[in-house]
Amino acid sequence: MHCPFCRHPDSRVVDSRTSDDGSSIRRRRQCPSCHRRFTTVETASLSVVKRSGATEPFSREKIANGVRKACQGRPVSEDDLALLAQKVEESLRTSGSAEIDAYEIGLAILGPLRELDEVAYLRFASVYQAFDSLEDFETAISGLRAEHRASRAGEDDAPAGTASSGV
């Protein structure tokens, strides 16, 4: 591939290593013309299988767009949405499958969205999981309450600082 600094049409691979989980390869390259170095990352492309059976390339942009409406009026920034889309992509990639069902993407969004903003999470879940009664909301809200209790209990057990910063 061409050099991103001087656009020289060729580059030389000087090092290449596979990520710990085996899902990507990073290559360190050097330009033979300006001698600057840069890194490329190679991953399998991820496809989304839509309900119609058609496939399209996975897009973080689409994830952010899909969640943005649920976040209206909430303290959620564009950076938060970009980070959420990144987390969704990472969790889908760890499944190891190159083709993902559109439905699974909705599921993968719910976890990180709940961490980001619980109101946006309830809005998104109510559409995605087709809530059709108050009971559905009550169930989701009790789930959140139970989680709050669990995380408060967890804080009490947390270790009080690390003593292992050896000199």
Ligand SMILES: [Zn+2]
């Ligand atoms: Zn160059």
